[in-house]
Every structure is written in structure tokens, then in C-alpha cells.
Amino acid sequence: MQFHLDQRSGLPMYLQIVQQVKEALRLGLLDVGDQLPTVREVVASTAINPNTVAKAYRELERDGLVSGTPGRGTFITDTLVADSLQHHDTLRRDLLAWLEQAQRAGMDEEDILAVVSRTLQDVLGRRVA
Amino acid sequence: MTAVLDAAGLGKRHRRRWALRDCTLRIPEQTIVGLTGPNSSGKSTLLGLAVGLLSPDEGTIAAPPIADIGYVAQDAPLYRSFSVGEMLDFARSTNARWDQGLALELLGSRSLDTKVSALSPGERARLALALALGKRPVLLLLDEPLAALDRLAGREFLQVAMDGIAQTGAAAVIATRVVTDIERVCDRIALLCDGNVKLEGPVEELLAHHRLLTGARRPLGRIRGVEEIIRERHSGRMLTLLVRTNGPIVDPTWSVDEIGLEDLLLAYMAPEELPTPQPPDPWRLRWHG
16 A cells, blocks of 8 residues: 655645555555555555554544554454445345335336435434434 | 664754754654754754764763664765765765665666766765665664655665665664655654644644634634644634644534644744734824825
């Protein structure tokens, strides 16, 4: 993994590293067991202070996302891929079944969308109230 | 945290002028400190005192023994008739604890037979750095290391410096007039003005505790969240304040902005109010015809 650090972004360097790791975790680009670049590798490629990298890794460790072993490296221990993503397949299959049922009942696209958005509003509205 | 360098009430005279006066500064171990300030604000004098090239006229400075300090003076003075390899041999013979492997690694691919005089400024700086870090110092002192380098060579120098610091765990003081050059590598910043420390602290904290307030010109009373007004500037009916904060600023009549490190340091260097343009005096105009 390569970090892209922008001095003028206004965000402290260590937070930029933390964010980029989290982003990669969310996108599934990093997974449990993957190794983050060593402090030396980051320092040599970005010309930032080793303390900054160490601070970022400590922060990630505090968040329970990585675990560092001196001399071995820092490894990903958790994922940030949204829980819902893991259920996407099942949910999609259920929805497909429901849509087929709706079609059999003679509903067209607009009818279906109306039912979905109405139901969605009910559900979300209830949650807000 | 233990300090590797501890200056207390330090003073040094150059002839009749005080180059450094009542200077107090602690450099914690494994910390990279940017030492900045205008020309002849005392940066090089402070480094000279730390290495023991100068002795104080006042106060005290506690520093590691010279064998534990890697010092790269301005313009990286080296023996021009030596080859790179001879410089390394010389360093090895004069340092009890010498890490040839580390020095070679930091040096990169340059052939050891090259004469120092044939090196580019960037390569020369890199050699000086490798010589300083090959000692495996606990404290690395760099005096204006980027002044003679172009941006690319400067960036490469910092990469090598950070790599060496990562491997040795040294603390570092980097003296520079141009803070933007080293902002990305510093844990802390110390600003020297007229021979003493005007502002010092972790970069993030300094930035977090200062804000620019802009609003309509008005008589200034206490503003909630403001600990001290550092600089006050008027332009027409507008008023801009640079303040040190001690809490959130909630007064909606001020618009609140963050400030960058360079602007912050400049404000501390020249905090006095700029003269407000005066309306032309009709009397004087008439007098001068």
C-alpha cells in the first residue's frame, strides 16, 4: 500500500495515513492478515517523520484494526467492509423473489417503485419518530 | 520524556551583541524539532553551543557527549580532495561506534572512488548526512541542510535523513529559515527571535490553539475562548485578529479560520500592528502646496 500525503490538506499527516488505511479497509483493498508497509518503507517513500507513521499505526491499533509486533511488522486484524455488504447477496435474492411475485401480480415498474418508496418512507419515518 | 538537549537561560555574546539571551529549550528524545527564525536569530549559535564548538556566557546547556552527536554544519564542509571512500574510512577511524553498513546504505549507489569535489551539492549533502548518522548518534543536528539544494535534492535529503533517524532512533534538530521545507517532518517547532525562544510546541498543538478571527472593526473587550491576541490588523472597517485560544470561539460576530504554520510563525516574528493608513491631512497638503 502506498500513502499519498498532502501537506496542505490541513489534516495532520498521521490522520491522513489513518484515513487512507481505513478507506482501503472499507473498500476491501486490505484484508485481515495483510501487512502494512513498515515505518522505514513509508519514511523512505514519503519523506515524513518516522514518529508520524508510528503515531498513525498506534491510532489504528487503538481502533483495533491492526496489531504491531516489533521486528515483524504491522498486520491488519479487522475489516471495515460494511456489515451490510456481507448480507448483500441474501438480501438481493430475497428482493428478486419479491419482484417476481409483484410482476406476477401484474405490477409494472412505476407501481413497484411506488410501493418500495412508500414502504421505505414508512420504515425510515418510524425510525426518525 | 527525557531530554537529550536541555538549555536553560542560555546566553552567548558575539562581540558586544547577544546572539542568544535567556534561551530555554528542551529537546525530548526521539523527537524531531524544527528550529526556525529570521536571519541571525541565534539558530547556528544554539547548535554551536550544543556541539560544544562554543561555550556559553550565561546559563547552562546539557547535551550528549560529542561522540553521540551527529552534526552537519551549514554547507556540509568536507575534505574536497578526499574520495567518498576515504571520507568513510576517516569517519570509521575517528568514531569508536561506527556503523559502516548504515553509512553505505544511506549513501546510496554513489561509487566510493568519486572525489568529494566531483559530487553535486545534493550528493555532498547526502555524504555529510551519512557521515553524521553512521556514528549512530542520539542527537542529530542539521544546520540549514536544504539551503543549497534544489527541491528534488532537498526532498531526497529529507528521505535519507528520516530513514537514518528511523534506524538510529536519534532525536534531531533541524535549523532552517524556511519552515515549509521541513514542516512535514517535524514533531515540534521552536521559533527563535532575537536570541530567545518566542514560541515552542508540538506542531499540531500550535495549529490547534491558534485561530484567525475576522469581523467588523470595534473596540476590543474580552472575547470568550481567546487567551491572547497575538496580532491585530485593520483594513478599512475590517479587523483581523490572530489569537491564541483556550476554548471554542462561539461569538457569531467573528468568522473563525484556521492558520497555516508558516503564517503563524510569521505573525509571531512580526507581531506589531501594521500602521493604519491615515486620511490625508488637509493642513499639510496645503502647506506643501
